[in-house]
Amino acid sequence: MANAVKLTSLSSKGGCGCKIGPADLENVLRSLPQTVPNPNLLVGLDTSDDAGVYKLTDELALVQTTDFFTPIVDDPYAFGQVAAANAISDVYAMGGTPITALNIVAFPISTLDESILAEILRGAGDKLEEAEVSLVGGHSIDDQEPKFGLAVTGTVHPDNVLANTGAKPGNKLILTKPIGVGIMSSSLKRDLLNQEEIDRVTQVMTTLNKTASETMKGYNVNASTDVTGFGLLGHASEIAAGSNVEVRIDSKSVPVLPRIKELAVSGVIPGGTKNNFNHIKDIVSFSDDLDQLDKYILCDAVTSGGLLISADSSDAEALLADLQQKGVDAHIIGNITDGNNGHITVD
Structure with a gap:
């Protein structure tokens, strides 16, 4: 049975799915060279926002994001659903509409039953269908520790981007x-x-x-x-x-x-x-x-x-x-x- 394996026990990180800590991440990003200025880049790295936003036309901008992590629940189907909902959320936070997604898979295919991976992907696929997002591909590697997530693209009107920088006194x-x-x-x-x-x-x-x-x-x-x-x-x-x-x-x-x-x-x-x-x-x-x-x-x-x-x-x-x-x-x-x-x- 695909759900017989306790997925969270396979994570050396304790199954929390935590990101790299904010202080460590700041230190790493600080060492990166500055990106080339681009007037069409409406939201980039400088404000620690949820997703990047790039203007294509006066009426259309792309919202781009990615997220993946180790299992935080034991049921493979539920893990796929959680990962999909989590990745899509960044587009929603920017006021955008998600439209496409790419799967990101790391899985120990020689030691875990392939039915577990199938259930993870099925859970993600069902959540994408609920969100009306088209799966357009992905990439997989054989890894000792299972990890799963998605890269998601959405759209938004350039004038309707909701960043984390617009809060006003009185809100x-x-x-x-x-x-x-x-x-x-x-x-x-x-x-x-x-x-x-x-x-x-x-x-x-x-x-x-x-x-x-x-x-x-x-x-x-x-x-x-x-x-x-x-x-x-x-x-x-x-x-x-x-x-x-x-x-x-x-x-x-x-x-x-x-x-x-x-x-x-x-x-x-x-x-x-x-x-x-x-x-x-x-x-x-x-x-x-x-x-x-x-x-x-x-x-x-x-x-x-x-x-x-x-x-x-x-x-x-x-x-x-x-x-x-x-x-x-x-x-x-x-x-x-x-x-x-x-x-x-x-x-």
Whole structure:
């Protein structure tokens, strides 16, 4: 049976699917030569955004992104779905429409049954079909550790790009999925979750941000990003720095998956989550009511998380109601101020 193998046990990284830490990544990117200036490159490397955007005409721009990781769930079909939803999300975060995808496969074909890979690809294919994205090819290598993801291309009107640099004072912040995925994924590897909890975290990760993205296009939204490997506060810090504003977050309003604090107390804190905290701790003022575990949870490394939307205050409540009416688990979690710019305050 394809699902007889515990996929998360095959990952030397602990099954969290974490990205390279933000500090290490910054150091690497800093050493790269500057790219040749191009007026058609609307979004590039300089703002740590979710995807690149390249203008083809006055009416059309391409959105390009890629993402892949080791298994974070044991069911191969679900892993394929999670990976696809995660990769596509970057296009949704930019306000774009995904149109094509390429599979990226690393798989130990001589030691794992090929039916496992078939199930991973089937899961991804079904999620692409749900997103109305055409699979146009891919690339595979024989590797000791299974990894899977996709390169995704989308389209957007050049005037409607939603970057992480446009937040304005007075905006309200809306988050469209709960956090805690990294802690849950690591707990799965340690056999600390029951089936209901496994199903819940899988449902969060496999849910497309399609509805959230399409809904926000009808409102006055100034900035958007998706919450993934750098955690809620890590991605919020990119909005704060890129938009030259202060982000204020009400910790009590942030949706968190069930039992996250209990699991954190038991010691399940992914290394990526701790790296995220260490990277942003100097630019965040935390309420005295929050202990160290609360701070880690707000930095938890997420896979296929929700959108973090900065919406005009006049539209935020209506957008929230519209999202919730359409089944999106959305919450207003904070606001944007013109105070200690580049800083985050967590109340």
